[in-house]
Amino acid sequence: MNRIAQAFASKQNLLNTYFTAGYPSLHDTIPLAKALVEAGADILEIGMPFSDPLADGPVIQGSSTVALANGMNLPVLFEQLKELRTAVPTTPVLLMGYLNPVMQFGIENFLKRAAEVGVDGLILPDLPLDEYEEQYHALFQQYGLKAVFLITPQTSEERIRRLDALSDAFLYLVSGPGTTGGTTLPDAEAQQQYFERIAGMNLKNPRLIGFGIADKAGFDRACQYANGAIIGSALIRALDGADDAPAAAARFVRGIRQA
Amino acid sequence: MNPATSYQQPSARGYYGEFGGAFVPEMLYPNVEELRTRYLDILADPTFQAELNQLLRDYVGRPTPLFEAKRLSAKYGTRIFLKREDLCHTGAHKINNTVGQILLAKRLGKKRIIAETGAGQHGVATATVCALMGLPCVVYMGAVDMERQAPNVARMRLLGAEVRRAESGSQTLKDATNEAIRDWIANPVDTHYIIGSVVGPHPYPDLVARLQAVISEEMRKQLLEQTGTELPDYVVACVGGGSNAAGAFYHFLDEPSVRLIAVEAAGHGVDSGHSAATSVLGKPGIIHGSRTLLMQDEHGQITEPYSLSAGLDYPGIGPLHAHLGASGRAEFVAITDDEALAAVAELSRFEGIIPALETAHALAALGQLGAGPQEVVVVNLSGRGDKDLETYLKNLDKLI
Numbered sequence: 001m002n003r004i005a006q007a008f009a010s011k012q013n014l015l016n017t018y019f020t021a022g023y024p025s026l027h028d029t030i031p032l033a034k035a036l037v038e039a040g041a042d043i044l045e046i047g048m049p050f051s052d053p054l055a056d057g058p059v060i061q062g063s064s065t066v067a068l069a070n071g072m073n074l075p076v077l078f079e080q081l082k083e084l085r086t087a088v089p090t091t092p093v094l095l096m097g098y099l100n101p102v103m104q105f106g107i108e109n110f111l112k113r114a115a116e117v118g119v120d121g122l123i124l125p126d127l128p129l130d131e132y133e134e135q136y137h138a139l140f141q142q143y144g145l146k147a148v149f150l151i152t153p154q155t156s157e158e159r160i161r162r163l164d165a166l167s168d169a170f171l172y173l174v175s176g177p178g179t180t181g182g183t184t185l186p187d188a189e190a191q192q193q194y195f196e197r198i199a200g201m202n203l204k205n206p207r208l209i210g211f212g213i214a215d216k217a218g219f220d221r222a223c224q225y226a227n228g229a230i231i232g233s234a235l236i237r238a239l240d241g242a243d244d245a246p247a248a249a250a251r252f253v254r255g256i257r258q259a
Numbered sequence: 260m261n262p263a264t265s266y267q268q269p270s271a272r273g274y275y276g277e278f279g280g281a282f283v284p285e286m287l288y289p290n291v292e293e294l295r296t297r298y299l300d301i302l303a304d305p306t307f308q309a310e311l312n313q314l315l316r317d318y319v320g321r322p323t324p325l326f327e328a329k330r331l332s333a334k335y336g337t338r339i340f341l342k343r344e345d346l347c348h349t350g351a352h353k354i355n356n357t358v359g360q361i362l363l364a365k366r367l368g369k370k371r372i373i374a375e376t377g378a379g380q381h382g383v384a385t386a387t388v389c390a391l392m393g394l395p396c397v398v399y400m401g402a403v404d405m406e407r408q409a410p411n412v413a414r415m416r417l418l419g420a421e422v423r424r425a426e427s428g429s430q431t432l433k434d435a436t437n438e439a440i441r442d443w444i445a446n447p448v449d450t451h452y453i454i455g456s457v458v459g460p461h462p463y464p465d466l467v468a469r470l471q472a473v474i475s476e477e478m479r480k481q482l483l484e485q486t487g488t489e490l491p492d493y494v495v496a497c498v499g500g501g502s503n504a505a506g507a508f509y510h511f512l513d514e515p516s517v518r519l520i521a522v523e524a525a526g527h528g529v530d531s532g533h534s535a536a537t538s539v540l541g542k543p544g545i546i547h548g549s550r551t552l553l554m555q556d557e558h559g560q561i562t563e564p565y566s567l568s569a570g571l572d573y574p575g576i577g578p579l580h581a582h583l584g585a586s587g588r589a590e591f592v593a594i595t596d597d598e599a600l601a602a603v604a605e606l607s608r609f610e611g612i613i614p615a616l617e618t619a620h621a622l623a624a625l626g627q628l629g630a631g632p633q634e635v636v637v638v639n640l641s642g643r644g645d646k647d648l649e650t651y652l653k654n655l656d657k658l659i
């Protein structure tokens with residue numbers, strides 16, 4: 001069983017934490033990964049910073065800008081990730097980012113390097129589904145990498161089924177309309193109906209809810225409707241200005257995990 | 260003309276050659292898909308056409324004149340015609356697109372309009388049609404551009420639009436576009452995004468090109484009347500995202516005898532590190548949902564363009580233009596800030612027309628065409644210079 005399937009098989013209420021590689025300082029990537037997992041994170045999403053992150057709110061835009069100014073780029077990241085599997089041997093790790101830097105690196109080269117360092121899956125929100133299916137699905141499989149797709153309240157049932165069929169990792173339920181970090185939904189009832197609608201579809205993939213989940217209350221609520229949740233912007237805010245970023249990350253995760 | 264070989268038509272997925280497509284995150288997919296599945300039917304609908312044509316005539320002031328610029332012609336030793344888009348209501352070609360898109364938005368049942376703007380002309384043109392239709396309007400504009408195009412900020416506010424400052428990145432057109440897209444992600448049901456150029460995910464490049472195509476449709480008729488033939492030898496237009504050029508080229512794209520000259524902003528010079536000449540400095544990449552030529556560093560991070568002109572200060576070009584360049588159908592020329600300023604002075608003195616700074620880039624290319632005395636050159640005069648007066652005053656030494 002691959003690491004992603006293993007994680008979902010062994011546990012409920014998974015906590016997936018997102019952080020931007022190279023933030024707050026260039027060499028925080030591996031220490032942060034280790035600290036997050038030791039404090040109780042079940043899945044890691046490592047953001048590859050991009051100059052123009054369209055789907056991201058101000059917090060991740062800010063961490064991306066800092067990371068790029070720190071000198072983060074894909075060659076540097078893959079160099080750092082050589083330590084990944086020493087630091088976190090069994091935790092699923094996904095790389096998340098925009099297509100343009102990946103294209104410039106070369107998609108096949110990117111997949112190859114990601115597989116070599118022990119990455120399990122990829123989230124590339126601006127990779128069109130048709131292009132993925134026709135051009136890249138086989139290549140992802142060849143390198144043993146899982147694709148994770150986003151679903152929003154507006155995604156049609158037909159399209160959800162297609163995304164579910166093409167993935168064998170988990171589906172990323174975007175909590176409502178908005179970019180990452182978007183906090184409240186205008187209508188909690190509509191949100192609940194959306195989560196319940198998806199939960200009732202009998203999809204083959206497990207589901208994680210993300211965008212705007214900031215604290216233990218939000219995490220616990222998301223876990224009622226899915227297999228767990230994804231926290232990004234709130235974690236990055238907790239790292240902002242911290243003297244010891246890994247310690248701040250661990251504190252943040254323990255705050256979510258406390259009974 | 261076989262449609263398969265036409266330059267006008269993108270493929271079903273919105274590709275012009277290898278450029279185009281719709282690289283949007285799932286949050287935007289339903290919006291873009293709604294537009295993609297409906298725009299052609301709506302545009303072809305006779306009641307839509309009737310409403311659009313009436314507004315273009317009675318509100319925008321079309322057809323715009325085609326003016327033979329005799330003194331300029333004498334100077335360059337060729338026959339120069341100016342397509343007077345500067346005489347459109349609000350002072351630039353941008354309104355051709357916004358009038359069409361507001362009618363489209365109404366048919367899609369949208370209740371709120373957003374837009375990005377660089378020079379402010381598209382923002383003003385959007386605010387204008389929103390006032391006309393009584394729809395709320397939010398325009399995103401880079402903080403730098405709000406300074407250098409202050410009169411247009413005031414106009415948008417007077418028209419009832421809310422102008423939101425884009426503070427990220429280079430604080431220019433690219434960043435305003437990012438913010439508009441984020442707004443659309445946050446408002447996926449009731450909002451229509453009126454994009455201002457032939458950029459963005461499919462179907463926007465095709466939609467905007469079709470709405471601007473009225474420029475070349477009129478040119479053909481006017482040329483026939485004034486020169487006895489519909490086809491000129493050259494059509495010259497500036498390219499920021501490329502909407503005025505797309506409109507000016509559209510009905511000549513499949514007429515190989517017509518040379519299409521796309522003029523980009525070289526800023527301080529193509530090799531100066533302060534330039535917006537995407538066709539020279541760009542490589543294929545993805546910006547704002549489209550695969551096109553893009554100014555970027557070796558790691559695929561989008562770099563910050565520079566031009567004195569806010570409307571040309573964009574690190575990409577529309578996918579149609581990327582394809583016209585790659586296929587050799589259009590020729591690209593790059594004009595510096597100073598050359599553009601000189602062209603502002605020249606047109607003002609020779610013809611009594613003060614052009615927009617963007618437009619001046621197209622005019623500055625006249626000296627490089629090598630057009631002969633019997634040849635006909637049409638320059639698309641995309642906009643007037645009112646919005647740029649402050650910039651012109653600051654650079655008076657280069658103008659007098």
Ligand SMILES: Cc1ncc(COP(=O)(O)O)c(C=O)c1O
Binds near residue numbers: 380455502571641643
């Ligand atoms: C007068 C004028 N011309 C040209 C442009 C450039 O846009 P495009 O390349 O889409 O025509 C602008 C943009 O603001 C403009 O205001």
